[in-house]
Amino acid sequence: MNPGSVSMPENVLPESLRPVPMTAGPVSLEGLDDQVLSPVERKPPRAWFIAFALTTAVMLLGLGLIGYTIATGIGVWGNNIPVAWGFDIINFVFWVGIGHAGTLISAILLLFRARWRNAISRSAEAMTIFAVICALIFPLIHIGRPWLGFWLFPYPNQRAIWPNFRSPLMWDVFAVSTYFSVSLLFWYLGLVPDFASLRDRTRSGIRKFFYSVLSVGWRGSASHWRHYEKAYVVIAGLATGLVLSVHSVVSFDFAVSLVPGWHMTIFPPYFVAGAIFAGFAMVVIVLVVVRATMRLENLITMYHLEVMNKIILTCSCLMGYSYLLEAWTAWYSMNEYIHHTFWQYVAGTYWWAGWTTITCNILIPQVLWVRRFRRSYFAMIFVALAVTVGMWFERFVIIVSSLHQDYLPSAWNVYKPTLVDCGILLGTFGLFFTMVLLFARVLPVIASTEMKSVLPGMQPRHAGGSHE
């Protein structure tokens, strides 16, 4: 599971090649446990309650508006024909995208043996789960009668019919629900040894009972670890394919249709890159807050944040390439409908959305080329917020600009979101951060077991042969 220790004498290597310390300053195992696990045992500080009250209020606003929508009907939204996919699908794609960073960090970086992931994997995985919960709300309320949502799944019914498995929307149901359940499983497996630590730290009472049940009697024996490590790595490998497939399938919702501006082969990789981009931005926001408020500066170091920012910069360049490729495809297609849609992006009804996207996603992240900005709280939060806004507007452009003027000019219409639309979007942010705050209080935000295995001196030197 862990990348092993580098046992080469460090003075042999030039400084630029020496392994970067994973922690700032020496950390003992006991100190690590106290630092990571004790917030769960203490009473939260006043600031936490203030933040929690705020996010809960926003969440309740969103839930109230969802209730209003369900009781009245989705006519309270701005959706119309031809823009039948409005805020709901924009928000769905936006939140699913944010969810992708967690699996990327926990699965793909695990396979690449990127040791720095250990400090941030737990919170990134938690974010995945919360973001996917936020995402799942939207298709459910978009169907108008959410109590019939189970019709999406194939079950034997008295109508004797099945869902249409040739539809990308059906693929989406399977992809997102698989993604959610596998992420939850992966998260839980990582938590099991930490639950065991918590169980043994807790003296008695209801918390001890819950930690005992959740840790399923984990005792860290060698005969357990050998299965655990292998299972964990295999799930990571499968989750890597899964995370790439999920946003590809989300992009199929668009690419498999014939709407000009959607029907492009670039969509799957373009969507996956965008998802990682938005997700990493959100991880940076969460990490900066968690690091400062929970005093984890020595575990989540500036090095971690800098690496994250490098990935954000890479994704920004990938996004720029994708946007250029969209322009190229439009030009090369020699198809007046695609030409028209592309001009709608940059100079149409919603030109401001198009330019917000380009500014926030392509131009602003370029400041991260400068090392000083990669290591500055202010700059990285600014960039991360810009990316979050920009990625939301990118989905707005893709969905609304493409749909509101397609093949038939007599069907053209302008889409205007209502206050209910905006309130529900705001409400999901409230829900997301409420869950993040709860998570920070009831579960260890850093995978302490994984951290322990990569601390210096924790692995034997060349024990039993190879490292890997």
Next chain:
Amino acid sequence: MNRPVFSVLGLFDSAQQLMDAIPAVKGKVSGRLETYTPYPVHGMEQALGLRKSPIAGMILVMGLIGALSGIGFELWTEAVDYPMMTAGKPYWSWEAFVPIMFETMVLFACFTAGLGMLFLLNRLPTFRHPMLRSKSMPLITKDKLALAVESDGQSLDVGAISALLESLGARSIEVVEQPPAAGPASPRFLFRFAVGVAVTCTAAGYLTYWGVKLLPKTVPIVHMLDQSRLNPQREAPFFRDGFGMRVPVAGAVARGFMPYQMHSESEADLLANPLPRTEDVLRKGRRDFNTYCSVCHGILGNGMPTLTAAYGAKPANLVSETIRGYSDGRLYRAIMAGKNAMTPYAAELSEEERWAVVHYVRVLQRALNARDDDIPKETRK
């Protein structure tokens, strides 16, 4: 009264010490070697000589089963059980089924890996394992690494093992005892268990009742049934006069409706049956006669049905001399407008059906008053 010893374990400070101690203990004492560590230690499998984890093979098999059941289910539903043509593609358009096949493969494989590892291979949950009650467990999940010699059925040489572990640099030695055997369940526990089962069943039953019977009747789930609409014979505030039913415009005729023109039986006599006497028409006439008329007039039309006793007036004998003398039009009028105690059947039978019934009544009349020459000569006796 000492309980049997489960294991003797020594706690070490570092993974290096632990790894160095393993070869020194291995084979020197009876019992099974096991280590307990707060994190996975590299090379432990080889050092202890554990066999390779079989989980990869399990995952492979279950992943294949997941993929096959995914695409098999899709092909069965879309091409066999309910063949549906979508976008002009063939039924066996397997390419469209690949994304879901992939997802079911990943789902099966990951849950096999996760749950199979925890519950099958590691035989968890074990809340009564002797180690969980040991004093060393909280240290192990924190920062200490333990090397344990565990009993494999025979009793352990506690003194020798302790001395050996101590000589290898173990910080502390613990002798872990087997937990006391669980006795029979106490009456108190059984009572609580029974109450728990009863409460769970009641709650589950009520929830099912609520979900199936009450929930579907709540707002907004009933919105599709409970629409604002005009109901016959009901008040409707939409109209100024408050009536839901409207009077048609003067002279309006409903589609397919033929205004009733016959004000007397003599007028009806002028009508002729427009239908030909084909077998098909007679068959239809018999069906409607048996459905609507036979209840009172009898299956043979002779006015001797089972209902007669319960009915005030005696229904007409349709095969009698009098009615045989009626014109087709007069029979038609009786069906349409009613006669004596008989109510009109205009609402039940369309114009064509009424004429078909008239034909069939003629058949009954003829059949019950047949003459000898109605029978073909060759079959006569």
